[in-house]
Amino acid sequence: MRRSYLLILALLLAALPLSGCWSFKTLEHMAYIHALGVDYRDGQYTIYAQIANFTNIAKTDVGGQQNENVPVWVGKASGKSFNVAIFNLYDTLQRRLYWSHLSTLVFTESAAKKGIEEIRDLFQRFGEFRPTFWVFTTNIRLEKLFTAAAAVDPSPVYSKLGDPIDMNKQSSFPALPKRMHEFVALFREESHTLVIPSLKVDKKSWFDQKKYFEEIVFDGYSVMHRGKWMGMLSSEEARGLLWLNRNLVRSPLSIRLSENSVSSVVVKKPTIKIIPIFEQDQVRFSLHLKLNGHFTQLKGISEEDEIRKKVRETIQAQVLRTYRAGLKIDADVLNLSDTVYRKHSKDWKRLSKNGKLPLDENSLAEIKVEIKFIHYGKKVHMDAKQ
Template structure:
């Protein structure tokens, strides 16, 4: 009996000894001892990639510290060049004072030169393979100096983690002009007909739009879209040529519509809950499309108490005109801006195979056979449809 008891004690002692290495995470790195990448900028010049890493100060993210007026550097940007993007990143590793962590990377910003050099293919291929990065990476293009954009902080001294680049949905829910696109959606668009994608094109405004009591504040805004095809930049289209794109975007949240017709320039509406239907019409070798747009409208401004019926007619005509003008600009640039080829591919793949050229259907000015817009006026804010002052 004594010998059996001794064996049990030996077994228990051995078991406890074996579990000691499991008592802690010996290979972990303390969070405060790492450097966190928040934004990535890619430039290309003289056959070399230049990589910009935007590093955040994590101590300024806590609400209590921000509220108490915590001071310190909000953002720091590292820069290095190499023949490949990975080569440039490893040069930054050699100069970094701590381990660089990529798990909080939020956005990627390309210059036009980088996009023309197929930098979007090289960058997404690298990020898709690395274990720390995620697919929820917002994609942007610009012609501004990347250092200026990456060091621009939000208004009211907010954390850079709340910038327009890292959190685009916050502003898109209020003004849905150009839809943000992440890396996952980019892969889908570039791998399905018409094998094109539009990413937001931004610029840096340095005029006195936002100003403190001490100085003006440079801010980032959407300037248009960059059309990507065959892994490189096809064309940059400015805002004034894509007014119709918002009405053809199924995820559009809300956007203002200002009427420009004679006598209605003082009237404005808010458009939301947009529903778009695209129907291919195939007649032998002739392919056209019927487009239906339905949306709710909210009356925002009507100071002269104009006829509601007339306002809705003018609004529907305005949307039709904008959709048509944007489409025609895309045709001139050989861009299927509404992805009509994809609709034919999904609904009549045989017709798509017969008509496609380099992955998309040839489009002409007459490819949109029918365009129908129906707006439903639901209210005028606070349920007022008449002018406030009689």
């Protein structure tokens, strides 16, 4: 019995020098990539790696207020290939980079025109990347985008780069950014056109007593089909995509009832139905939209039928403008063709040419819009007669 106690004591003494945290590293000793930018110029890929200082994100001072400036570091490296550029970035670092917390990928228009097959391939092969980061494009310098300092929350973790869906709950976007796994799934789909939000920096909207702040905002949309960059849609041209966005939470719509009367309606919860109409050698489409809405402001007293008519006409005009803007860059931005590809495969094979349906001004036969007002909110009769 005594021998057993001695053996246990010896084992305990032997375990004392051991530690369970040999590989432990504190947060400030790690380099986490938050966003990655890719540009292509003069035959070389140039990457920009944004590293956020997570230790300064927490509210640390006694008053519970966040530090005024959250340091953001951006690394830059170039190479003949995307992979070589990454390894050239490693050569300039003092510590290991961690890719598992990558939140955002931004590629420039020139990189998109070059083709992003090489970039997509690396992300699928390297196991440290998670396929849930967001994909954006931009037309501005990536240094400028990645060093933008916001007003309300200066951390990039809570900006549109890191959390683009947050603002969508308050005012929805025409097209949401894609997660990488969605982007990969639709990248080479014959019938699907990818519409990717483009980012820029706004310097005119938010300021304090000392300076104007740089806010990241959406600035139109890049259009891609089967891995090929097709062109851009401005924010106004893409407005019609709002009403075909099944993730639409809420969006304002201004309607003009008379020359001096502009009222506002919030529209939400669309139901979309695309009906192909097959003819002998072509297909046309009937687009049916059902939406709910409520009034946010009524200037003057108007009949509900008149307001409903104006809402229908405004939405129809916006959808038609978006469709026509897509035709100019030879792209089916409304994804009308997808219905034929998935539900009418024989007709797709019969009518498609070079992997797509030929569309023209007459291909969109009609746009039917139904709007149901679910409540009226607070009416403001600014010019009502007493």
